[in-house]
Every structure is written in structure tokens, then in C-alpha cells.
Amino acid sequence: MRYYLKDSFLHNQHEKNAGSKARNDVEAILISEGYKGLEIKVNNWYQMNFFKAQQHKYSATKSVFDQLGLGDELVIQFPIIHHTFLIAQLIKQAQKRGAKFYLLIHDIETLRHAAGSEVKLRHKLRNYFQEKKAMMSVDGIIVHNDIMKGVLANQGFPVDKMVSLEIFDYLIPNFQEKSLPQKEQAIIVAGNLNPTKSGYLYSLPENHAYNLYGVGYDESRALNNITYFGAFMPDDLPAALEGSFGLVWDGDSSETCQGTYGNYLRFNNSHKASLYLAAGFPLVVWKQSALSHFVLENGCGIAVESLHDLKDTIDNLSDTDYQDLVDNAKRVGEEIRDGHYLKIALTHLK
Template identity: 35%
Template sequence: MDWYICEKTEDEYLNRTAGIKAREDLDVIFKQCGMKMINLVVGEDTRTDAGIIRKIKGHIATKKYWEEKLACVHEGDTIYIQFPVRNHTVFLASVLKKLVQKNIRVVLFIHDLEYMRHIKNKSIPFKKKKRMELEEVSVLKNATNIVVHNHQMKKLMHEALGIPLEKMIELDIFDYLIGKEGEKIQERGKRKPGYSCIIAGNLDKQKSAYVYELPKDIAFDLYGPNYTGQAGGNICYHGSFPPAELPYELEGNFGLVWDGISVDTCAGVYGEYLKVNNPHKTSLYLASGIPVFIWKEAALAEFVEQERVGITISSLYEIKDIFEKLTEDEYADMLQHAKLISKRLTSGFYTKQAIEKAMK
């Protein structure tokens, strides 16, 4: 029997409110693959400001909750878990270790790894580093298989964490389910007069500082929450939309996959993280049938080049020259390949491919 963990707050279960797009898509694909769901309700985490004794009791209570919910899983079964878990506890590794000892296969699907994001950060407090090791690294080491974002993440996890290469499966890119109206997006073909770049995501200045230093000679279409800059001129701010609606709202010719504090290169903690992770916005753009600009050193740059769905760049200042030299035929070719990848992303192709590999 194949099982999957579905973690939502009680409000999300009762009112079907929107959760995290990537997690929700995996839940849908797991169900499509015939897996049985185990519901874990995500409660309010009251441990943050608690004393040490209360924190330990909280972690123990969460451990027991996991054990109760996993009691239905038996020898020979496989359980798929999205990671990091929302019901987190420093004792999760011991829970998974017991499952594996019972000949139950544990497959982790990685969304984000805080430890990997801060791996080069020498200033990180010792206490925080130990917490990340307990809640992330120890869990990874006790899984049967780990579905990682890409080859670069696989390589770093092997070299830095000692995770055996044979345990890891490369996802390639996150799927992005759209729904029954997905065919409409395939009709995208007309471009705006001239070329423009789309930036979608959290536009908070601390997270995406580069957004507030954009070149003045390129048109940008911005989508997302927490934008506090001055729109107008070359910048058009469209507001924020739910993930399921966003593909139908995007206007522009290229989606920008960039992060960090600078327009010259992807710098800072978030910029460096692009070297190993798969930004979900890449999937958003391509699922919408839109080619991308992506940082040349990003882990997904190789995928973009191989699939001919965009252009790799070192600096945002390169875009103007690219726009001036780009021909209609060249853009049409990228657009056509983006549409092909869109069909894969919107059908769950890459997730299902990873599941097939995990089943072998």
C-alpha cells in the first residue's frame, strides 16, 4: 500500500482555503497515483516563546501525534512525506527510523532546506544550526529515498551531508497544476508591443531587494504581495493573485528567475540558494507558456538551456541588449518549447516520473 501525508490547518480542511501551491499540487498528484491519504492537522505552534521544559513537552507531543497517525502503515508499505513537515519536531527522525526498521519505505519530497540555504553562512548561531541538524539533516539520513530538486542539490547533499547518491532522485523541476482551463494558456502567442519582463513572487524588500533597483530602460510587470516601491514609468504593478489564478493574469514576454540583493548578480543568502534549489516561479512561468530569463549560475539554468525555454544571464543589465537583438523567430521558438513544457508541468509529469523511480 502506498500512503501520503497531507498536512493542513483545521481551517484549510474545513473551508478549503488556499494553502501552499507546490504542496497542494503534490497532494493532488499523489491521489491521482492511487495513494491513500493520512491527514495531519497543523495546530498553532506555541513553542517559539516557551521555556525549555515546555518546548520539550511540545516536541514529545508532536512525536506522539505522528506515531498515532502512522499506526495504519504496515510492513511492505511506502509512505510519501513532503519536507520540511509542518508538524515539525526534533524527534521526527526517530519516528521515521522505526518505520524503516519495520520494512516500511519512507520517501521524502523536498520543498525547501533551511540547512542548505545557510550552509555557507558562518555567522549562523550555534543553537540554530543544531536545531536545523536535528529537524532536517537527521530526518534526511533516516529516509529510504529523497526526491531532491536537481543534480546540484543532489551533489551538495552528498558532499556536505553524506547522503548516499543512490538514495536521491532528481525531480528536475516542480510541476504546476492549473486545472481544466489549462488549455487556454496554450493559446498564448501574441506578445506585448516591445518586450517586457515578469517578476512574480514575494516582493518584500528584505526578500527581493533587487526589485527596488531594477534597470530603468526595461519594462517590468510585477505580481505579488508586499510591494512598497513606486510603480509607473517602466514598472507596472498588477497586484497579488491566488496561485491558481495567476497564470491567467500574467502579462509579459519573459518571466524573470532572479533573487537576492543585487541586479548585477544573484547575491546574498537567497541569491546563493538559487545554485541548488528549484524556484517555484520558474514552474509558474513555464506552466503559463512563458519563456524565462534565469541567472546563469542557477541550478535550473541547465534545464532552461536544454529544453530551449529561455535565456541565461549574468546581470539584469544584459536584458536590454538581448531584447534589441532578439528576432521574432527566436522568440517564437522559445515560446513553442515553453508550451511543450507547460503540458508536462500542468499534468504532473515530473512528479509522477520521480514516483516511478522511487517505486523501483
């Protein structure tokens, strides 16, 4: 039997930041492919001390894994929300009974901090026990892209266990196609607009307009070329977007992507890229990002080294060039809205 771990946040106080959207879409696609949910049931372990919380989460996870036997498969969205340091041990116990385990990666903290930022010892230990040991123990892993696959292979993870997703899917209930975007319109920025993650928004070049959607934006520091539209629920956001391109950029600089969040784009697939494409907008991505390979190979956007190069790059596009980008974005977006990329990746798991 094919199962997925139904692993939900105890509290989701930030529904408009799309924190659960990617996980919810994965769950919906798995259900459509015939997977059944095995729910991990926990009490509020945030109110427990460290050792009691670990014991509680271990028992809750074990009660799920104990249901698995010969021929059963379990897909786990990773990182696990109700994480336990002994996850690898529990996986190995179930594997001895003939069960198989697969991880679908959303984030890898060791890669997020790969640029050498200071990481406390307890976080390094947590990453080792809850990331590396878990990833080494499973039968297969769906990673974001071939860049991430290569980095993990260099860290000792077997290449033949890894499958590239290429890009995240983004389901849109009751999708209605909008009027075609125009090259002269503003650049769209959606998602977490907090200065810690998106500090570049407060030092943008003045030669292009930007439309912002999301939480955490400091309106007191708004530039003259920015229009802030507020925050929306993830399923409502695509219909609200207006502009020419969707921007995938992180860090505190408009010159390049840098810092913890900016450098993470070298390895990961930003979920906001899927939002833009699903809504029918071509992308602007950092030339050194992992996503740039997908974007350029599929002709669904442009890649730049710096946002200071953006206006000239767009101005140099002919109307036909831009229309081709829009057409390709619509083609890829239709696949993203259908769950195409996860469905294909699942078929390649061994």
C-alpha cells in the same frame, strides 16, 4: 499500500503568496497516482511552550507512523510542517516493521544558508535533527535537480537514494491558452516582492519594462519602468500574467543574485519558474542558478549574469529565436500542468 503524509498549515494568512500551492499540487498528483493520505492531526502547538509542543507533535506523528507496516510506503513533503526533533527515530521504528519512507524536498535550510550567513546555534541544532538525521534515515529522496543532488552527496547523503525532480509541477484548473507573448512586452516578476527577498526590484536598470504580481511590494519606491498589478490567488495568477519572459531572480542586486536568497538559486528550483512555464512564458534565469541547466537544455528561456545584460540579450534574439523559446516553453508547460515531473520521479524511487 502507498500513502502520503497529509500535513497542513494550521493557519494560512498569506494565501496569495503561493506558500501552499506547491504542496497542494504535490498532494493532488499523489492522489491521482493512487496514494492515500494519512493525516497528522495537531492542536495549535504555537501556543504551547517548547517542550509541550515537541511532545505533542511527536505523539501526533507517531500515531500516523504506527499505522504503517510491511510493504507500506509513505511520501513526506519536506520540511514537515509539524516538525519533531525525533522524526528520524520514528522513521526507524516503522522501518523495522517493513515500512518505507520517501522525502520530497521543497526547501533545505542548510543549503539556504550555505553562503555563510549567520545562523544561530538553536537553528543549527534544529537543522541537524530535523533535516540531516531525517534525510539520512529515509529510503529515498526526491531532490530538486542534479546540482542539489551533488551538493548533498558531498555532505554524505547516498547518491543512489536521490532522484532529481528537474522542475516542480504547477497545476492550473481550467487552463485556457492565452494569446502568444511578444518579445517586445515587459518582463514578468511574480511571487514574494518583499524588499528583503526581492530588493533588486528597487534598483532595476531603466532600459526595460517590468510587470509585477505578488505580495510585499513597496509601491512608494516604485520605479518609472514598473507596473504593479497587485496580488492574485495561485490558481488565478497564470491567467493574469502579461509579458514576454518570466524572471527568476532573488536578492538585493540587479547586477547578480546574491545574499541568502540569491545564492540559494545555485541549488534550488524556484517554484515561480514552474508558474511562468505552465502559463506559457519562456524564462529569464541567472546564469549561475541550478535552473539554468534545465532552461538551456530544454530551450525554454535565456540565462544572463546580470539584469543589466538583459535588454541586449533579448534585442539580439531574432523573431524566430524567440518563437522557438515560446514553443518550447509551451511544450514544457504542458508537462508541468500534467504533473509529469513528479510522476516520473516517483517511478525512480527504490
